[in-house]
Amino acid sequence: MTDSPASAASPVPASPAPSATGPLPTGPATAPVEHVLTLDCPEAPGIVHAVSRFLVDHGSDIIDNQQFGDRRDGHFFMRVHFAATGGENTTQAMRDDFAAVAAPFAMRWHLEPVGTRRRVLIMVSRYDHCLNDLLFRTRSGDLPIDVVAVVSNHRDHEALVNWHDIPFFHLPVTAATKPQAEAQLLGLIDSFDVDLVVLARYMQVLSDDLCTRLPGRLINIHHSFLPSFKGAKPYHQAHDRGVKLVGATAHYVTADLDEGPIIAQEVISADHSHTPEDLAAIGRDAESAALARAVRWHCEGRVFVQGRRTVVLR
Structure with missing residues (x-):
């Protein structure tokens, strides 16, 4: 009987050593950053081409694109x-580079990362349904805003606002103290x-001076489907007229009372059996829904003011 050799060749060939050549690790790839670009300008040939070329040159993928050319006034x-x-x-x-694209078209434009949160101050009197709705939607992450303060001419909702850990400011207003109250607000x-x-x-009612100081930064909810039923007790007026729809209007505030550009409106069916x-x-x-929608659209850069009206790219 012959002894086995001390070592024998394996029937399976050994794996080759890793090659020292080839590409070296470069680390994790940079994640794309989502942005929103909004712009408006006079109609002209080549606007979409210029914007598209800019995005291609910056290695961008379009997720959603909406545009509107108003043939009546020649605006895009x-x-x-x-x-x-x-x-x-x-x-x-990208902002620095896009400035050169925008200049030949006289664009008004804005570019920012998706999810940029707006700092919002809420003003309220005695009715709290819109305040409650906005605070809930903010707390639940439904609105891209941070409510940084609540101002009221009454103390009714101070405890509610404090519960949300938001600063509350009581600014009582009379005809004599209105200028001082608005100065404090500013x-x-x-x-x-x-x-x-x-x-x-x-x-x-805000003063003309305050409205002029904050153009496009004041949103109001009106408790009727404008331009109907202005003034006091709109629901009693609606009942007297036998309306079949109850509505609310969210609009930008201007010096012309309840005449600012309309952002959003909501209507709900009613009938003869409904009391005031x-x-x-x-x-x-309706008011809560319309106001929340207007705030969302504004903060997402979907609203463009054009004269007395708005264009909303939803």
């Missing part, structure tokens, strides 16, 4: 949601770096 509106590569400096670099807007002021059933109180309850739902 566009909103583009896109994903761009380029790391942390993408936003400012101070709060500056100190909290407020982007948008929302009048959530704030029952005081029933109509008011239906109206509260």
Whole structure:
């Protein structure tokens, strides 16, 4: 019997050693950053081509694109949601580059990352349904806003606002103190770096001066389907007229009372069996829905003011 050798060749060939050549690891790829570009300008040939060329040159993928050319006044509106590569400096670099694209077309434009949150100050009087709705939607992440302060001419909702851990400011208003109250309000807007002021059933008329200082930054909810039933007790007026729809209107505030550009409107069916109180309850739902929708569209860059009206790219 012959002894086995001390070592024998394996029938399975050994795996080759890893090659020292070839591409080296480069680390994780930079995740695309989603942005929204909004613009409006006079109609002209080549606008869409120029914007598309810019996005291609910056390695961007278009996620959603909406545009509208108003043939009546020759104006063009566009909103583009896109994903761009380029790391942390993408936003400012793209802004710098897009300025050269915008200039020949006299564009008004804005470019920012998706999810940018607006700093909002809410004003309210005694009715709290719109305030409650906005605070709930903000707390649940449904609205892209941070409510930085609540201002009221009454103390009714101070406990509610404090529960949400939001600063509450009581600014009583009379004919004699209105200038001082508005000066305090402007101070709060500056100190909290407020982007948008929302009048959530704030029952005081703002001065022409204040409206002029905050163009496009004041949104109001009107408790009727404008331009109908202005003034006091709109639901009693609606009941007297036998309306079949109850509505609410969210609009930008201007020096012309309840005449600002309309952003959103909501209507709910009614019938002869509804009392004025029933109509008011239906109206509260319509008001809350219309105001929340207007705030969302504004903060998502979907609303363009053109004269006395708006273009909303939804």
